[in-house]
Amino acid sequence: xxxxxxLAQPFSPAGFPHFHYDQGQLFAEGSKLAxxxxxxxxxxxxxxxxxxxxxxxxxxxAIGTRRVLVCYGMKANSNLSILNTFRALGxxxxxxxxxxxxxVLKVGADPKKIVFSGVGKQTxxxxxAIKVGVKCFNxxxxxxxxxxxxVASALKATATISLRVNPDVDAQTHPYISTGLKExxxxxxxxxxxxxxxxxxxxxxxxxxxxxxxxxxxITETAxxxxxxxxxxxxxxxxxxxxxxxxxxxxxxxxxIRYDDETPLAPSLLLSxxxxxxxxRGYSDLELVFEPGRSLVGNAGVLMTxxxxxxxxxxxxxxxIDAGMNDLIRPALYQAWHGVLPLDxxxxxxxxxxxxxxxxxxxxxxxxxxQRLLDLQEDQVLALDSAGAYGFVMACNxxxxxxxxxxxxDGSTWHIIRTRETFEDMIRGESLP
Ligand code: LLP
Numbered sequence: 001x002x003x004x005x006x007l008a009q010p011f012s013p014a015g016f017p018h019f020h021y022d023q024g025q026l027f028a029e030g031s032k033l034a035x036x037x038x039x040x041x042x043x044x045x046x047x048x049x050x051x052x053x054x055x056x057x058x059x060x061x062a063i064g065t066r067r068v069l070v071c072y073g074m075k076a077n078s079n080l081s082i083l084n085t086f087r088a089l090g091x092x093x094x095x096x097x098x099x100x101x102x103x104v105l106k107v108g109a110d111p112k113k114i115v116f117s118g119v120g121k122q123t124x125x126x127x128x129a130i131k132v133g134v135k136c137f138n139x140x141x142x143x144x145x146x147x148x149x150x151v152a153s154a155l156k157a158t159a160t161i162s163l164r165v166n167p168d169v170d171a172q173t174h175p176y177i178s179t180g181l182k183e184x185x186x187x188x189x190x191x192x193x194x195x196x197x198x199x200x201x202x203x204x205x206x207x208x209x210x211x212x213x214x215x216x217x218x219i220t221e222t223a224x225x226x227x228x229x230x231x232x233x234x235x236x237x238x239x240x241x242x243x244x245x246x247x248x249x250x251x252x253x254x255x256x257i258r259y260d261d262e263t264p265l266a267p268s269l270l271l272s273x274x275x276x277x278x279x280x281r282g283y284s285d286l287e288l289v290f291e292p293g294r295s296l297v298g299n300a301g302v303l304m305t306x307x308x309x310x311x312x313x314x315x316x317x318x319x320x321i322d323a324g325m326n327d328l329i330r331p332a333l334y335q336a337w338h339g340v341l342p343l344d345x346x347x348x349x350x351x352x353x354x355x356x357x358x359x360x361x362x363x364x365x366x367x368x369x370x371q372r373l374l375d376l377q378e379d380q381v382l383a384l385d386s387a388g389a390y391g392f393v394m395a396c397n398x399x400x401x402x403x404x405x406x407x408x409x410d411g412s413t414w415h416i417i418r419t420r421e422t423f424e425d426m427i428r429g430e431s432l433p
Contacts, residue, residue, distance in 0.1 A: 030412030043323035051300035073293025094291035098125035152205030162210030171216030214252025250289035301388025324359020351375035
């Protein structure tokens with residue numbers, strides 16, 4: 001996305017209606033980002049509550065009166081305030097660890113709206129989830145099925161389960177975020193599903209309630225979903241013939257958003273296509289579950305960062321910024337694109353330099369944007385857009401760098417929802433023998 005070099009009418013960068021420029025200053029809703037940067041410092045993640053709410057409502061509008069449970073894929077952004085925002089909207093949660101379970105319980109989530117995904121659930125995590133009574137486990141292997149059965153039996157409880165099947169469809173996305181292909185570690189091969197359901201029926205402490213899949217992330221076409229749906233419905237037919245009736249069908253998350261010039265997959269488009277197929281195949285009674293993460297929070301957040309040094313070399317122009325791959329790893333890991341928005345639009349002529357925005361971390365992979373035509377100055381504050389999903393949650397302390405602060409904007413008010421990590425925070429738990 002390019003920034004218009006203009007001070008004319010207020011405008012929003014394309015795809016980000018809740019961020020806008022007014023008189024050359026970037027705002028999140030009614031809050032001026034420069035003021036937040038000044039008071040909180042950088043690097044700092046800023047999220048718009050209205051943008052999250054609007055993304056949530058896009059799903060609700062698409063769902064209408066159908067029986068659909070949206071379980072926010074909280075791995076995308078698990079700050080307690082973000083989770084609380086979703087809880088208040090009525091969302092369920094898709095969790096992948098005991099830590100995520102503890103987070104959602106802390107904000108008062110209803111366990112009956114929690115689905116537990118993930119390939120490596122440990123015994124203590126299974127125990128905790130059974131005790132609180134989650135809606136279901138999305139089971140990813142026969143071994144996991146046996147372990148859940150053992151844990152439930154020992155607790156004299158029943159665990160409700162759904163099998164995550166791997167439908168072997170190509171989600172046409174980055175290989176690192178594709179999960180529905182045979183060579184991926186996720187799910188139970190669809191050819192083995194009937195046998196695994198039959199095994200589940202013989203094991204104590206289990207109640208089979210559903211089928212699940214999640215084929216990948218940042219998907220911008222309906223076709224891969226419909227391919228997966230077709231295979232899952234065929235499996236449901238087979239199960240029915242074998243006396244196994246299911247209550248719900250979970251199609252995972254994965255809807256793509258706009259980073260650069262992608263056309264995002266609108267929930268209305270995808271869901272109406274799915275509803276049509278489900279109705280045609282006679283399964284209107286099946287409860288549907290979705291687990292969107294990125295599409296609910298991705299475009300709702302930016303990462304603010306300050307230019308430290310400009311370095312013009314023969315081969316490249318570098319802007320060395322105070323955010324690095326430890327704060328936002330997506331570019332280093334997936335060559336991901338995040339647009340660069342100056343907080344204060346330059347008043348001068350068009351930019352003449354192509355810059356690589358690089359962080360302070362001692363790795364050549366430490367870059368956040370490459371070859372961007374920008375007019376930059378030292379001490380200038382910038383915002384990297386579409387950083388609301390898989391931003392802070394993937395941050396780490398490499399190079400003993402404290403993780404950034406997080407701020408939630410609500411109209412013209414804003415709150416620090418996580419303070420910047422201090423040196424003391426970072427060494428907590430370390431000791432000298
Ligand atoms: N359900 C399951 C089982 C998942 O594994 C995921 C994401 C989701 C739901 C949510 O998917 P979403 O709607 O956000 O696409 N770190 C990568 C993305 C990894 C996605 C992992 N699984 C990135 O930054 O692009």
